[in-house]
Amino acid sequence: MAKLDMNAEGGPKFMADPFTIPDIKCGAMEDLDSYMAHPKHNTDLGFPGELIDNWQEVAIAKIGELAEKNRAFQVYLDSCVKCGACTDKCHYFLGTGDPKNMPVARQDLLRSVYRRYYTFAGKYFPKLVGARDLTREVLDEWYNYYHQCSQCRRCSVFCPYGIDTAEISMAARDIMNAVGKGQKYCNEIIAKAQDVGNNLGLNPKALRATLEDLEEDLEEETGLSVRIPLDEKGADILLITPSADFFADPHIDGLLGYAKVFHEAGVSWTVSSYASEAANFGMFIGSYENMRTLSLRIRQAAIDLGVKRIVFGECGHAWRVAYSFLNTLAGPFDFLDQDYPIPQHIMEFTHDMIQKGELNFDKSRNDHIRLTYHDSCNVARGAGMGGYEGGQFDLPREVLKACCNNYFDMDRDTTHESTFCCGGGGGLLTDELMDLRVKGASPRMTALKDVTDEHGVTHMAAICAICKTQFSKVMPKYGYEMDSIMSVHQLVASALILTGQEIEEDTAPEGNGVATEVSS
Amino acid sequence: MTATLFAILYYVATLLLVVGVAMKMRRYAKAPAPLKIPTMPAPRTMKGVYFRMFREVVVFESLFKSNKWIWLFGYLFHFGMLVVVLRHFRYVTYDIWWWLELIQPFGIYASYLMVIGLMGLLVRRIVVERIRYISSPSDYLMLILLIAIAATGMGMTFVQPVDIVAVKGFFLGLLRLQINPLPSSPMLLIHLALVALLMIIFPISKLMHGPGIFFSPTRNQIDNSREKRHIAPWAKKLEE
Numbered sequence: 189m190a191k192l193d194m195n196a197e198g199g200p201k202f203m204a205d206p207f208t209i210p211d212i213k214c215g216a217m218e219d220l221d222s223y224m225a226h227p228k229h230n231t232d233l234g235f236p237g238e239l240i241d242n243w244q245e246v247a248i249a250k251i252g253e254l255a256e257k258n259r260a261f262q263v264y265l266d267s268c269v270k271c272g273a274c275t276d277k278c279h280y281f282l283g284t285g286d287p288k289n290m291p292v293a294r295q296d297l298l299r300s301v302y303r304r305y306y307t308f309a310g311k312y313f314p315k316l317v318g319a320r321d322l323t324r325e326v327l328d329e330w331y332n333y334y335h336q337c338s339q340c341r342r343c344s345v346f347c348p349y350g351i352d353t354a355e356i357s358m359a360a361r362d363i364m365n366a367v368g369k370g371q372k373y374c375n376e377i378i379a380k381a382q383d384v385g386n387n388l389g390l391n392p393k394a395l396r397a398t399l400e401d402l403e404e405d406l407e408e409e410t411g412l413s414v415r416i417p418l419d420e421k422g423a424d425i426l427l428i429t430p431s432a433d434f435f436a437d438p439h440i441d442g443l444l445g446y447a448k449v450f451h452e453a454g455v456s457w458t459v460s461s462y463a464s465e466a467a468n469f470g471m472f473i474g475s476y477e478n479m480r481t482l483s484l485r486i487r488q489a490a491i492d493l494g495v496k497r498i499v500f501g502e503c504g505h506a507w508r509v510a511y512s513f514l515n516t517l518a519g520p521f522d523f524l525d526q527d528y529p530i531p532q533h534i535m536e537f538t539h540d541m542i543q544k545g546e547l548n549f550d551k552s553r554n555d556h557i558r559l560t561y562h563d564s565c566n567v568a569r570g571a572g573m574g575g576y577e578g579g580q581f582d583l584p585r586e587v588l589k590a591c592c593n594n595y596f597d598m599d600r601d602t603t604h605e606s607t608f609c610c611g612g613g614g615g616l617l618t619d620e621l622m623d624l625r626v627k628g629a630s631p632r633m634t635a636l637k638d639v640t641d642e643h644g645v646t647h648m649a650a651i652c653a654i655c656k657t658q659f660s661k662v663m664p665k666y667g668y669e670m671d672s673i674m675s676v677h678q679l680v681a682s683a684l685i686l687t688g689q690e691i692e693e694d695t696a697p698e699g700n701g702v703a704t705e706v707s708s
Numbered sequence: 709m710t711a712t713l714f715a716i717l718y719y720v721a722t723l724l725l726v727v728g729v730a731m732k733m734r735r736y737a738k739a740p741a742p743l744k745i746p747t748m749p750a751p752r753t754m755k756g757v758y759f760r761m762f763r764e765v766v767v768f769e770s771l772f773k774s775n776k777w778i779w780l781f782g783y784l785f786h787f788g789m790l791v792v793v794l795r796h797f798r799y800v801t802y803d804i805w806w807w808l809e810l811i812q813p814f815g816i817y818a819s820y821l822m823v824i825g826l827m828g829l830l831v832r833r834i835v836v837e838r839i840r841y842i843s844s845p846s847d848y849l850m851l852i853l854l855i856a857i858a859a860t861g862m863g864m865t866f867v868q869p870v871d872i873v874a875v876k877g878f879f880l881g882l883l884r885l886q887i888n889p890l891p892s893s894p895m896l897l898i899h900l901a902l903v904a905l906l907m908i909i910f911p912i913s914k915l916m917h918g919p920g921i922f923f924s925p926t927r928n929q930i931d932n933s934r935e936k937r938h939i940a941p942w943a944k945k946l947e948e
Contacts, residue, residue, distance in 0.1 A: 212837050257942055259739040260925045267920035270847050271782065272832070272839035273774035287841045296842065308912045309846070318844030344747045346774035348764065349917055350926035352745065476742055476943065512744045512933045519937045529934050569748050572931050578749040605749060
């Protein structure tokens, strides 16, 4: 591992500890601008192509409409008392010091306008209650700062009323889309997923070729025919996984892990080319309709392929949409086998297999790794796992401990429901926002550095495609190797010995001299 | 004359408070929650949700996790105010209930807690840069209003006692639609006027956080989305 000496001038900064509150730097991030969507991408999603002439009128009306359609939006606009509890909870504020990245200040960008047009006090005493007119400057400010929110919901854990900035930021993006001010990254991807079936725009032919290559790799490694089936009618399980699992590192190693686990379980499964995407960016732009359109593809694929179960791969916000919203958006799933959770997470599947003692691990194969686990925000705060409260924290850790000898948790206040976002979630995983992404990662990187200092941790595992991509870009800037971020099923795959697999002595990775230590 | 004015003021303030809060709550109740968004991990039963809400309302659980100073001052203020308000019930009940009798002496101490809490919150709002940044004039004024109410109330106990039997007579009269004489102590009249003001602005201000929390989807929803389908009426229409 590279030396952790990154506090050089201009470089990304570790913090004294992950919770260090920065001095306020007004306007520090005001020049950041996420690229605007191409008109075609807006119209593809049913939004105006460009900023409409009467945008102000439409935006104000949209605020009223959302307040009537979404209780959270209405209640949260009214309830904030400005107590300040959330002000030091956002990783983007901690990383940038820009006060408009404090959750309450971010909400107030919109709340001030709501007050001006929808409340008595704001109509007649705007200065008194901080209400303001919706001007072009305000709209631009919305665009800027609502694209500096990863919708991670950490603030909602700490708000005494549960005010969720993600709800406000989703609504703000919905309002902006309604007037033709969409963001390129999200809208282009949603359009692609609705057209081709995945965020990458990978067509069925290319997908098939990729999966066949991977099957060959698996056969080479294991000497067994481990399959990654595509569009196989009558399979029991439909795997819905983020398309990054088909091509990106370390995502792809996770996919190989699912394939090995399914193989060992002896179940029949398939990927669908029609619904070849778990991610659902409709959530990021707060569009129920777009989120629903994408979700219905999964339902359709399940019906067309005649599967009995749906299993989701490692993807954070996708799991939130799957666990919390899929039944709402695309249910009821009465045509699936009701004996299994609908949908199920691959972690639940693997965990189940481990519980039954059906997976044979050689943990020493991961001995060159000293591991920690990053709770992805949408899994931690937006979904569940295992059918009990808090299962989303236990299952991944239990799976990791089953296949790794050296596991260490980071500071409890930076994990579980208090986990810090990777800095790239919520539709911000785009190059032009790299400065924000690097700064927003600093609380997590600092917590990681602490366990590196204390326990010699070398790697971090995650179950979110966005986290993995973000970390593989950002960790090198903090002195870690690019491959320090791993898929959980990557670790499963490297320790799993398949039935009938011939073990060559030299396939086991070499240890790096670190003494093996079993963490509790 | 004063009595008549205050009688009208209190009838109007009560009406605005009750109708205003009821209308807001009706609006909250009418707006559907289109999606399941409890902040996880969340309870998996209704009983669990009641317990979660109980912890939020009674011990300010999330605030405690968040910031011990805000929790301490906020808690002192709210708890002190609760006891003080309960203590005031003796002005509107003819016979004093036993428990009301019991808390009378504590009401005095509770007023100290209330003021200490409010002062703490005010000082933090001024001194802590982050909180100053997010504060509007109304945020300071709300604290000052509450401090003024508490101060005038305490003033009548410690500085300038008023004929509280007459005050009780006035309020019992209002309940029976009679206007009885009201002592014309300035401290009392300021106290009563400020309380009426607080009642009037309650439904149109951030004080709605009190009723609001019960409608907060991140706190009042059950984690059972995989087991039970949740759908809003407007969303159901998309399926037709």
